[in-house]
Amino acid sequence: MEKNTPKHILITGGAGFIGSHVVRHFVNSYPHYHIYNLDVLTYAGNLENLKDVENAQNYSFAKGDIVDAGFTNDLFSKAKFDGVIHLAAESHVDRSISDPLSFVRTNVFGTVNLLNASLEAVKENPNFRFYHISTDEVYGTLGETGLFTETTPYSPNSPYSASKASSDHFVRAYGETYGLPFVISNSSNNYGPNHFPEKLIPLFINNIIQKKPLPVYGDGNYTRDWLYVEDHAAAIDLVFHEGRDGETYNIGGFNEWKNIDLTKLLCQLMDKKLNRLEGTSEKLITFVKDRPGHDLRYAIDASKINRELGWKPSVTFEEGLERTIDWYLDNQEWLDHVTSGDYKLYYQKQYQP
Numbered sequence: 001m002e003k004n005t006p007k008h009i010l011i012t013g014g015a016g017f018i019g020s021h022v023v024r025h026f027v028n029s030y031p032h033y034h035i036y037n038l039d040v041l042t043y044a045g046n047l048e049n050l051k052d053v054e055n056a057q058n059y060s061f062a063k064g065d066i067v068d069a070g071f072t073n074d075l076f077s078k079a080k081f082d083g084v085i086h087l088a089a090e091s092h093v094d095r096s097i098s099d100p101l102s103f104v105r106t107n108v109f110g111t112v113n114l115l116n117a118s119l120e121a122v123k124e125n126p127n128f129r130f131y132h133i134s135t136d137e138v139y140g141t142l143g144e145t146g147l148f149t150e151t152t153p154y155s156p157n158s159p160y161s162a163s164k165a166s167s168d169h170f171v172r173a174y175g176e177t178y179g180l181p182f183v184i185s186n187s188s189n190n191y192g193p194n195h196f197p198e199k200l201i202p203l204f205i206n207n208i209i210q211k212k213p214l215p216v217y218g219d220g221n222y223t224r225d226w227l228y229v230e231d232h233a234a235a236i237d238l239v240f241h242e243g244r245d246g247e248t249y250n251i252g253g254f255n256e257w258k259n260i261d262l263t264k265l266l267c268q269l270m271d272k273k274l275n276r277l278e279g280t281s282e283k284l285i286t287f288v289k290d291r292p293g294h295d296l297r298y299a300i301d302a303s304k305i306n307r308e309l310g311w312k313p314s315v316t317f318e319e320g321l322e323r324t325i326d327w328y329l330d331n332q333e334w335l336d337h338v339t340s341g342d343y344k345l346y347y348q349k350q351y352q353p
């Protein structure tokens, strides 16, 4: 999709963690586009994440649920979108274990509604493109070695990853069956500012600040590949504009960490930041009951996006963690706000060490 002419782009889930970084990136990089952010504002969606762009001339927000076909179709018929970048999703694996249906509802049903609305859009605009933002979890788990490539068979293990695999399949099926122009990317674990503190990195940073236990699941020997969220937003820009139709691109950080090693690193960095004695925060580490169906290791081969589109991560883990920690220390009010409701109850219910 070329970049020079004005366009109307719909970003779903733009008030969430990754979504808000993508909205900011597009609003600032493409002043001649109009960016519509559609978000239902669940516990994880927060318009405070977009304070710096909320008054931009090329930005609008619509509160609404992608599961509501009437609302979605109406929005599409009014706005005449040239493209959709679809990030709206329930994303937390632990929540999917206690409430799988809400993941089917948003991630599968909601995606199919958007696909149906997109079929109408493509009739009027053959250059329309549907971009589905997905996850490396659709591939299941790796052993100690190997990497996920774009041809790794899907083998999701959690209700969350099953719902994302299903939505990937629906997107591809709409391409095959109805000729919908689409592209998909599957990313590894993101981290950075505005991350809801139910995920490992923001949860542990904030528990360290508050001297609360750090609940490490199982023995902590699970491995994830961490990517700074702004690098992901830059990759999404490239895939949206330059990715080949009908293709999948894997996006990863080339940055694997075992959870226990990452936890210890966070403890060391936070002790320095908070002027606490070395070793203070490590005392908070508490091994707790494992996540059921816990995937051992995710690791991405991101060579296709590098080779075809010239993308690679630009923020080192050291720099990214520094920025992330500083952001949480400077934004305790944001934290108080997002943890004041549902989240507190959830945390107390799920994992009492």
Ligand SMILES: Cc1cn([C@H]2C[C@H](O)[C@@H](COP(=O)(O)OP(=O)(O)O[C@H]3O[C@H](C)C(=O)[C@H](O)[C@H]3O)O2)c(=O)[nH]c1=O
Pocket: 091, 092, 093, 094, 134, 135, 136, 137, 187, 188, 189, 190, 198, 199, 200, 201, 203, 215, 216, 217, 218, 222, 223, 224, 259, 291
């Ligand atoms: C919250 C928490 C997590 N963990 C473990 C579980 C995982 O092995 C690892 C990271 O867990 P987290 O829930 O932060 O993220 P993943 O389950 O890897 O999934 C994340 O990355 C993928 C790509 C997505 O697509 C998901 O949407 C996103 O949530 O730390 C703990 O040991 N203790 C904790 O309190």
